[in-house]
Amino acid sequence: MxxxxxxxxxxxxxxxxxxxxxxxxxxxxxxxxxxxxxxxxxxxxxxxxxxxxxxxxxxxxxxxxxxxxxxxxxxxxxxxxxxxxxxxxxxxxxxxxxxxxxxxxxxxxxxxxxxxxxxxxxxxxxxxxxxxxxxxxxxxxxxxxxxxxxxxxxxxxxxxxxxxxxxxxxxxxxxxxxxxxxxxxxxxxxxxxxxxxxxxxxxxxxxxxxxxxxxxxxxxxxxxxxxxxxxxxxxxxxxxxxxxxxxxxxxxxxxxxxxxxxxxxxxxxxxxxxxxxxxxxxxxxxxxxxxxxxxxxxxxxxxxxxxxxxxxxxxxxxxxxxxxxxxxxxxxLGQGGGPETPAQVFLAHFDAAHLADYLRIAAALRRAGLAVEFFPEPKKLGQQLKLASKRGIPAALVIGGDEFAAGTAQLKNMAAETATTVAWHGDEQILLAAVRALLATRG
RNA sequence: GUGGCUGUAGCUCACUCGGUUAGAGCACCGGUUUGUGGUACCGGGGGUAGCGGGUUCGAAUCCCGUCAGCCACCCCA
The missing domain is CATH 3.30.930.10 (Bira Bifunctional Protein; Domain 2)
Structure with a gap:
């Protein structure tokens, strides 16, 4: 070796x-x-x-x-x-x-x-x-x-x-x-x-x-x-x-x-x-x-x-x-602290059957200038969120079968540990606006 | 380049006079009946003690060399 x-x-x-x-x-x-x-x-x-x-x-x-x-x-x-x-x-x-x-x-x-x-x-x-x-x-x-x-x-x-x-x-x-x-x-x-x-x-x-x-x-x-x-x-x-x-x-x-x-x-x-x-x-x-x-x-x-x-x-x-x-x-001097990733939005890979939807959502957010990390595999949700949390990614989107069926998405504010439900019905612009609003609250 | 100090898991450290399979906390990975993070509990991986050599029955522990980090000088960002 x-x-x-x-x-x-x-x-x-x-x-x-x-x-x-x-x-x-x-x-x-x-x-x-x-x-x-x-x-x-x-x-x-x-x-x-x-x-x-x-x-x-x-x-x-x-x-x-x-x-x-x-x-x-x-x-x-x-x-x-x-x-x-x-x-x-x-x-x-x-x-x-x-x-x-x-x-x-x-x-x-x-x-x-x-x-x-x-x-x-x-x-x-x-x-x-x-x-x-x-x-x-x-x-x-x-x-x-x-x-x-x-x-x-x-x-x-x-x-x-x-x-x-x-x-x-x-x-x-x-x-x-x-x-x-x-x-x-x-x-x-x-x-x-x-x-x-x-x-x-x-x-x-x-x-x-x-x-x-x-x-x-x-x-x-x-x-x-x-x-x-x-x-x-x-x-x-x-x-x-x-x-x-x-x-x-x-x-x-x-x-x-x-x-x-x-x-x-x-x-x-x-x-x-x-x-x-x-x-x-x-x-x-x-x-x-x-x-x-x-x-x-x-x-x-x-x-x-x-x-x-x-x-x-x-x-x-x-x-x-x-x-x-x-x-x-x-x-x-302790002024060097900073994030470990440039990603702003974490997109959970929840349901492999919806891969195409995830790709479309990520692409829409990226086109709008956001840095999106889409988890590469449909691993356990807890593990995905744990990684997003450790990296310090400010926002996370969780969209599973239930959400797709209802036309909603769960948007998490990782730092505040809060989540809101966004009714977007397939319109990525609505998702984008919600994510931007969340990111804006943290400067 | 010269002189000095230091070097044990990713990080911070422990191991009493050298004596059996080198430990802890944190971190990491996994689990706690299969859709939710930073808390709790359980389990796991990871170190030939920087590397090489020597002394010794036996060395992380002593000696030498080497590599690296830090400090001073020099110089500079």
């Missing part, structure tokens, strides 16, 4: 989880489309050179790679941004700019697993390329907000920063050259103590006063106006830092104008993110009740998406929802 098992970091999805995932995907699709983002898709497999081109050592280590049957060196995509860069370079001329796309697909990373960290998981990306407008930046924040709100996440916070603020402060402190190391250390705040981070900074040759300034900046929190005020002092009157602060001001004002509840979007100067290609706004979002899960939706602005593949500069801004991490978080 072969032991049935799955690879480390790869998971099966039972109906309850798969349905929860599809619900989130449906919401994401709807929200993305509501802003005019268009769907694209790309292959799971790419030429290795396409994926490793900009490759940091880190992504290189995580890449699933192999030689295919034709001797080609190939790799499985580890995010949706790199394939999009290739895609954009290859198709700009057909797309027109600015171009807004969303892409929801599976990616693979051979890294060590943990809660909310898998080797196979889905990302739901959206990007706007071909414009440097702050409106595009703002729109990203709005999409993230609408997305999490529409998914039904009860408590979340979108943390926003701007790389130019970080750059500006580092510049004024004369630390521009060692930005990467400094940012990496600052990023540990929240996990490591300020003292530990200060020590790490000192080890990099950062002066004590400069370190104090950086720590103060990264720890700034509170009302946006207050944080922005202090940041403005730290970055000075002019230069990139001041521009970054102004941009953040615009984001806060724009989010408010668009109706985002105050407090959902906060300025967090400690957000540095993937120190490589982000150049402007950066954002991360967290579940307030489970911050240790990490960011569930992150992104930012980049100067040049596809420089590796084309000479045409393609600036853009985008973010990615980690749907599997989000679902893991919601489940842990």
């Amino acid at each position: 072969i032991q049935p098992r799955t690879l480390k970091g790869f998971r099966d999805h039972l109906p309850a989880q798969a349905l929860a995932r599809e619900r989130v995907l449906d919401v994401a699709r709807r929200v993305y489309r509501s802003y005019g983002f268009a769907p694209i898709d790309t292959p799971a497999l790419e030429y290795l050179e396409v994926l490793t081109g900009k490759g940091s050592e880190e992504t290189d280590k995580q890449l699933y790679r192999f030689t295919d049957h034709g001797g080609r060196e190939v790799g499985m995509r580890f995010d949706l941004t790199v394939p999009f860069a290739r895609f954009a370079a290859q198709h700009v001329n057909e797309l027109g700019l600015p171009f807004k796309r969303y892409h929801m697909a599976t990616v693979w990373r051979g890294e060590n697993t943990q809660r909310g960290r898998y080797r196979e998981f889905m990302q739901c990306d959206f990007d706007t390329i071909g414009t440097t407008s702050p409106v595009a930046d703002l729109e990203m924040v709005l999409v993230v907000h609408d997305l999490l709100a529409a998914i039904g996440v009860e408590r979340f916070t979108i943390r926003v920063n701007n790389r130019r603020v970080l750059g500006g402060v580092l510049g004024r402190l004369g630390l521009a050259a060692q930005a990467t190391g400094v940012l990496r250390s600052l990023d540990k705040l929240g996990k490591a103590s300020p003292e530990a981070v200060a020590a790490e900074l000192a080890a990099q040759g950062v002066a004590e006063s400069a370190a104090a300034t950086l720590l103060e900046m990264a720890a700034l929190s509170g009302p946006a106006e207050q944080v922005l005020g202090r940041l403005a002092e730290l970055v000075g009157e002019e230069g990139p830092g001041a521009a970054g602060v102004a941009a953040l001001r615009g984001i806060i004002a724009g989010a408010a104008a668009a109706g985002v509840p105050a407090g959902r979007v906060v300025i967090d100067p400690g957000i540095a993110r993937g120190l490589d290609y982000y150049t402007g706004i950066v954002l991360e979002s967290f579940l307030d009740d489970l911050p240790s899960l990490g960011s569930i939706c992150s992104g930012g602005r980049y100067d040049d998406l596809a420089g590796l593949y084309t000479k045409q500069p393609l600036p853009g801004v985008g973010a990615s929802l980690g749907i599997d991490r989000l679902l893991a978080g919601l489940e842990e």
